Amino acid sequence: MTDSHASRTDRAESDNFLPNLCAPQAVLVLVLVAELLSLLLAMINRGLAHLTWDAVALYSFQVQWIVLVSAVLLCRLQPSLNRWPAVRAGAVSYGLVLLVTLVFSLLGQWLMQGFLGAPWSLNLWQLAENLLSAAILAGIGLRYLYLQQQLRNQQQAELNARIQALQSRIRPHFLFNSLNSIASLIATAPDRAERAVEDLASLFRASLAEPALIPLARELELCQGYLAMEQLRLGDRLRVDWHLEALPESTMIPALLLQPLLENAVFHGIEPRPEGGDIQIQIARSGMQLAIRIDNPLPATGHTSERPSNKMALNNVRHRLQAHFGQAARLSETRDGGRFTLIITYPLE
Structure with a gap:
């Protein structure tokens, strides 16, 4: 659909x-x-x-x-x-x-x-x-x-x-950084710059689309495009580990549910660390629910991201989950062992 x-x-x-x-x-x-x-x-x-x-x-x-x-x-x-x-x-x-x-x-x-x-x-x-x-x-x-x-x-x-x-509040803050990265690639790697422009266009097209449930595969494609753009800027400092269970093509998810969370993981977990870090994303079926787990490192003591931490993205996602699925949806967060973990569950329809 x-x-x-x-x-x-x-x-x-x-x-x-x-x-x-x-x-x-x-x-x-x-x-x-x-x-x-x-x-x-x-x-x-x-x-x-x-x-x-x-x-x-x-x-x-x-x-x-x-x-x-x-x-x-x-x-x-x-x-x-x-x-x-x-x-x-x-x-x-x-x-x-x-x-x-x-x-x-x-x-x-x-x-x-x-x-x-x-x-x-x-x-x-x-x-x-x-x-x-x-x-x-x-x-x-x-x-x-x-x-x-x-x-x-x-x-x-x-x-x-x-x-x-x-959904109208979702306006990725990485726009100017992405454009600068694209501009620097035009002369040296035009093919990569062209792919980055396409990824950026797809992401903003999704953010301006009408609110809807979209196929999970489409959401993952947008997230992978976003992370690819961030890797243009951060290079080897950003490492992504995907663990995706084979799910039916009919599996749906609210549009742009994951991208703001991955953006938070990059800005607050990877960017402040000189050595960078890894983001782990796990998506699997748990009974009659879909379980999504996003795990990223916490910044070292004394290091903060350029953008002050806030709960806007988490609250936005939590409200959208409740709007689509009611009280059956859950979003929880934990901080343990220097890692920040988000777990999302909602019923599969």
């Missing part, structure tokens, strides 16, 4: 008129609600003292068909409902449920009378009762589903805005 495809999917889902009633969880809820409604109707019409499982089964058969067929038709109409004004979409949805109720009420009368061997005759009172019940229940149900989806749309829009605001 590309950035643009992911962002288009997010926008499409955030503009839905009704929830996706054909999703497995939604279908299960509809079946349970229809069964409870069947029990209620049977109890009202037969009375609790005369309630039998045969009566419940008869109501259940008809109600389940009406509910599930209506849900399927509303799913098929979802693209059109999303484009129409709310009043028109609501009226069509409401009318569709009543039409399905009418069809299955007539079909139910015909089948029941045929099963009993009685000649066909239309029971208008029963038909009116079914339509009136459907009108009341469909009005309440569709209104609830509409309000629920609008709340979800609003929450999704606020989430996207929050992620966009967090």
